[in-house]
Amino acid sequence: ITDDNTVEGTLPREFALLTGLERLDLSLNSISGTLPTEFGRFTLLDTLNLFDNRLTGAVPSEIGFMTRLRRLDLKDNRFNGTLPTALGQLTRISSVMLDKNEFTGTLLTEFGRMSSLSVLMVSKNQFTGTVPSELGLLTKLSILEMHTNIFQGTLPSRIGMLSGLATFTVNKNKLSGRFPDAVWALENIEILDIDHNQFTGTLPSDRLVMPQ
Structure with a gap:
């Protein structure tokens, strides 16, 4: 919608009313707060670019409802917590960029799906544990x-x-x-x-x- 501007504030939950949205690009702004669970209603979304903002909190499990998603770019924010296993439902996705955040926990075996x-x-997170062999799939x-x-x-x-x-x-x-x-x-x-x-x-x- 609008990247590389000076947009501040939080992500409005009302965005979720745009259920026909196919591409959302709010990268290179100063958006803070968390990723609303209501974004799970974007079932037609192909691209979600939120990189280089000030977003925090965990990635909600509702992201798994975005089953048409092909590109997910959350890099260079302040997201934390563990990744939801629901990410494994994004079987059409071709690019996942989560680097330069504060994610913890183990890397999902569900990536293998x-x-x-x-x-x-x-890269540049706080992931622990072993590298899942499922990546070899x-x-x-x-x-x-x-x-x-x-x-x-x-x-x-x-x-x-x-x-x-x-x-x-x-x-x-x-x-x-x-x-x-x-x-x-x-x-x-x-x-x-x-x-x-x-x-x-x-x-x-x-x-x-x-x-x-």
């Missing part, structure tokens, strides 16, 4: 950014099955164990950042490219 997902960005994934969280344990070998992966960042976590050999073999990788973890193993010599 998002078979059309090509972009998943959850996202065969269309090209960008997976998970850096600057508190993920622990080993990295699931299923990540190495994501043949289209071009960007993969897990740096600045507490991951450990052997780094999956299959990830080194991914042919489309352009950006791979795994520093500031406790991985073991060696870098395959055939993945080292010296500048000409």
Whole structure:
């Protein structure tokens, strides 16, 4: 509706009366408050862009009613709490950007249901626990950014099955164990950042490219 302006205040619940809305872009403003549960009435919504605001609170479970949603961008806000499992109902979604918030808890195994997902960005939050192996089911994934969280344990070998992966960042976590050999073999990788973890193993010599 209106991005990159100086809109302040909170999100009006009356927006939910626009039930035929297909795209809502309020990014790059100064909107505060929480995401109204009434937004779950946007059952025809294709795009929800709210990045770079001052929104707080948890993401309501009613977001799961937006089953036509293809793009969800909530990055660079102050959202907190755990992610609702209802996100797994967004099976048509292709881009989920939740980075630069204050989310906690574990990363949802329900992300594995998002078979059309090509972009998943959850970096710069406070996520804990292990990286779910279900992410390896996202065969269309090209960008997976998970850096600057508190993920622990080993990295699931299923990540190495994501043949289209071009960007993969897990740096600045507490991951450990052997780094999956299959990830080194991914042919489309352009950006791979795994520093500031406790991985073991060696870098395959055939993945080292010296500048000409």
